[in-house]
Amino acid sequence: MDFFVEPAFFVLCIPIVAVAFVLGMLERPLWRYAMGASAVMLFLLFFRSPMALVYAVAYMGFSVLLYRLALSGARNARNSEQGGGLSTYVLVALQILPLVAYKVGVLFTPDFPGFLGISYITFKSVQVLLEVHDGLIDDMSVAEYLGFLCFFPTFTSGPIMRSRPFVDDARTSLTRDGYLERFYRGAGWFVLGALYKFVGAALAQWAMWFVPAAVGNGAPGWLAGVFGYGMYLFFDFAGYSNMAMGLGLMLGVEVPRNFRAPFVAIDIKDFWDRWHISLSTWLRDFVFMRFSAFALGRKLFKSRVTCACVGFMLNMVLMGAWHGLTPAYLVYGLYHGVLLAVCHLMQKKWKFYKKHKRDRWFRIVSWAVTMMAVFFGFALFGGYVI
Amino acid sequence: MANIAEQIVDLVVEISGEDEVAEERDIDLFEEEILDSMAAIELLVAIKDEFGVSIAPTELDRSEMNTVNKIIARVSERL
Numbered sequence: 001m002d003f004f005v006e007p008a009f010f011v012l013c014i015p016i017v018a019v020a021f022v023l024g025m026l027e028r029p030l031w032r033y034a035m036g037a038s039a040v041m042l043f044l045l046f047f048r049s050p051m052a053l054v055y056a057v058a059y060m061g062f063s064v065l066l067y068r069l070a071l072s073g074a075r076n077a078r079n080s081e082q083g084g085g086l087s088t089y090v091l092v093a094l095q096i097l098p099l100v101a102y103k104v105g106v107l108f109t110p111d112f113p114g115f116l117g118i119s120y121i122t123f124k125s126v127q128v129l130l131e132v133h134d135g136l137i138d139d140m141s142v143a144e145y146l147g148f149l150c151f152f153p154t155f156t157s158g159p160i161m162r163s164r165p166f167v168d169d170a171r172t173s174l175t176r177d178g179y180l181e182r183f184y185r186g187a188g189w190f191v192l193g194a195l196y197k198f199v200g201a202a203l204a205q206w207a208m209w210f211v212p213a214a215v216g217n218g219a220p221g222w223l224a225g226v227f228g229y230g231m232y233l234f235f236d237f238a239g240y241s242n243m244a245m246g247l248g249l250m251l252g253v254e255v256p257r258n259f260r261a262p263f264v265a266i267d268i269k270d271f272w273d274r275w276h277i278s279l280s281t282w283l284r285d286f287v288f289m290r291f292s293a294f295a296l297g298r299k300l301f302k303s304r305v306t307c308a309c310v311g312f313m314l315n316m317v318l319m320g321a322w323h324g325l326t327p328a329y330l331v332y333g334l335y336h337g338v339l340l341a342v343c344h345l346m347q348k349k350w351k352f353y354k355k356h357k358r359d360r361w362f363r364i365v366s367w368a369v370t371m372m373a374v375f376f377g378f379a380l381f382g383g384y385v386i
Numbered sequence: 387m388a389n390i391a392e393q394i395v396d397l398v399v400e401i402s403g404e405d406e407v408a409e410e411r412d413i414d415l416f417e418e419e420i421l422d423s424m425a426a427i428e429l430l431v432a433i434k435d436e437f438g439v440s441i442a443p444t445e446l447d448r449s450e451m452n453t454v455n456k457i458i459a460r461v462s463e464r465l
Contacts, residue, residue, distance in 0.1 A: 134442035284423070289443035292427045297434070308424045 001044045002116075003156045004197070004240050012041070017250045024179035030252035031147060031170035037251070041152040045116060052115040059098060059118070060149060063125045064142055066091050070132040078135070088133040095125050103325050117156045119322060121149055123282055128163050130286055140167050153247040157240045159258040159278035169253050179252060186249025189242045197239025204232035222384065230378035234262065237276070262374075266367045267347075268339045271374055283315045305348050312344060313337035323381075332380045339373055390437070390465070391458045397432050398454055401425050411454040429457070439464045 001008050016037045023030055046053035073087045098114075099122040105112030128145065131137045140148075140163060148166045174182070208228030212221035241258035248255035258278050265271035272280040288311045294300075301307040313334070320333015346353050356362040379385050395408050402420045407413070415421040421429070427443065434440045439461050451457050 131442070131444060134445065136442060136445055285444045289423070289427050292424060293431055293443065296428055296431045304424055304428055311424075 001047075003041075003045060003152070004243055008044075012044070013247065016041075017247070020251050021183060024174065024183060024252060025176055027173060027176055027179070029170075029173050030179075034151065034251045034253065035143070035147045038147070038150045038152040038155070042150055042155065045152075045156070051113065055113050056115040056117070059115070059121070060146060062098075063095065063121075063149060064145060066095055066125070067128060067132070067142075067145055070129045071138070074132050074135060074138075088129065091129050092126055095129055096122055098122075103321070107325055120155065120157065120160060123160045123279075124149055124163065127282065127286060130290075131164070137163065144170055151248070151253065153244040153251070153253075154255060157244065158237070158276060159241055159244065159256050160282050161255060161278075165254060165256075174252055182249045182252060182254070186246040186251075188246070189249065190246025193239045193242030193244075193246055195239075196235045196242060200235030201232055201239055204228055204235050208232055226375055226379045226382070226384055229382045229384070230375050233378060233381070234259070263371065264367070265370055265374070266363050267370055268336070268343045268373060269347075271370060272336075272340070279319065283319060287318060288312070288315045305345065308344050309341035312340035316340060327386055328380060328383045331386060332377060335377055335380055339377075390462055393436060394433075394458050394461060395454060397429060397436070398457070401428050401432065407454050411458075413454075414452050415454070416448060416452050426451075433457075433461055437461055437465060 003009050020030055020033060020037075023033055042056070043053070046056055070088065070091050073091075099118055102112060102114040102118055106114070128137060128140075128148075144167050145163070147170065148161070148163045151161065151166070154161050205228070208225055208231075211228060212225040215221050215224050238259040245255040245257060256278050258276060260274045260277060262271055262275040265274050291311050291314055292307055295307050295310070296304070301310065314337070316335075316337035317330070317333045319336070320329045320331070323329040323332070347357075376385075395411070398407050398415070398421075399405055402415070402425060404420050407415070407420060413420075416426075430441050430443065441460065441464075446460065451460055
């Protein structure tokens with residue numbers, strides 16, 4: 001059963017949310033219930049392919065083992081005043097190994113072992129390992145960790161949740177009014193997401209298939225196809241994300257917002273603050289910032305601007321590779337890395353920019369250029385170029 | 387205490403290149419575009435070098451270190 005696609009999923013959500021609503025009204029803690037519901041839903045997600053189920057369960061066990069090792073490593077490091085640095089890197093490498101193996105493996109055989117959701121769960125578990133290393137996570141129980149990894153609304157697609165807010169939510173009992181506020185907000189997001197996915201994305205898909213044929217081959221057809229495809233990507237993915245957020249809220253869990261009007265972005269940095277926000281902030285916090293702190297601390301670059309540009313490239317190439325190790329995705333990542341680096345250079349070094357950045361005409365031109373760059377990026381992503 | 391404050395003000399001025407923060411320690415460094423995320427990381431690295439206080443990149447919310455006075459408070463409570 002595919003989440004957010006098959007009618008069965010939506011039908012099952014009705015009793016799941018109804019029971020959550022009753023528990024919420026009675027001011028009972030919801031998180032054990034959410035865990036149980038997640039276990040059932042994940043079983044239904046995988047039951048058609050037993051191998052994937054076995055692999056997913058094994059992966060959870062492996063992740064718990066790495067988490068325990070990270071915890072004891074961090075505690076030892078604090079007690080003995082020696083850095084436990086290396087072991088964290090080894091644990092992170094082990095944690096991403098199944099995903100890397102899968103991404104490489106599917107290039108050779110489509111049957112390579114993997115399971116739906118392996119990409120997203122890797123982000124969540126790596127966040128936990130790194131924050132254990134930083135001493136920010138110290139008392140999350142194994143049950144809480146499993147509940148976080150398996151929380152079904154965000155299991156197969158975004159938004160990427162963070163463990164600390166999730167665990168805080170799990171430990172806090174909501175008042176009736178507090179739960180109602182989340183429930184109403186969640187219901188609104190869910191309906192909006194369903195409209196995005198089943199009306200917006202369907203219309204965009206129709207445009208993407210039929211308009212190019214109507215306007216003819218060549219440049220106009222290509223442009224119409226790319227525009228339709230870009231709108232489809234947005235409505236489909238923002239639709240999923242909004243439904244996941246809505247479902248999470250109705251189960252009493254705050255799920256971060258993943259899209260914030262990306263098509264009004266006035267530069268490419270602004271775009272990534274609005275598009276797949278949970279992915280870009282994850283990369284910012286766990287790749288860009290860590291890489292920068294490492295590089296600045298060791299003075300690897302002469303200037304901060306150079307360091308930032310290299311950091312942006314690293315971030316976005318990783319983002320592309322995470323989507324898949326195909327030329328289209330890798331070029332897409334590289335392309336956005338270059339765009340961010342150029343944008344950063346412009347903002348830091350170009351006097352004309354500093355002088356005019358608040359002018360109305362400059363903002364309009366900047367928006368138009370940004371949108372052209374964004375849609376060309378969609379063309380790369382969708383294989384319209386290579 | 388006063389000494390720590392001065393050292394931190396010097397660091398922020400040095401990293402941002404803006405002198406006004408020395409006088410106005412409660413202005414929002416991110417909203418006024420005195421610091422960007424890159425400069426904030428550089429500040430964390432510098433704080434670690436100077437005071438031996440290490441603050442992880444995801445430890446503090448931006449709202450917890452968006453003015454000079456808040457940064458001084460965060461460092462002081464860890465010394």
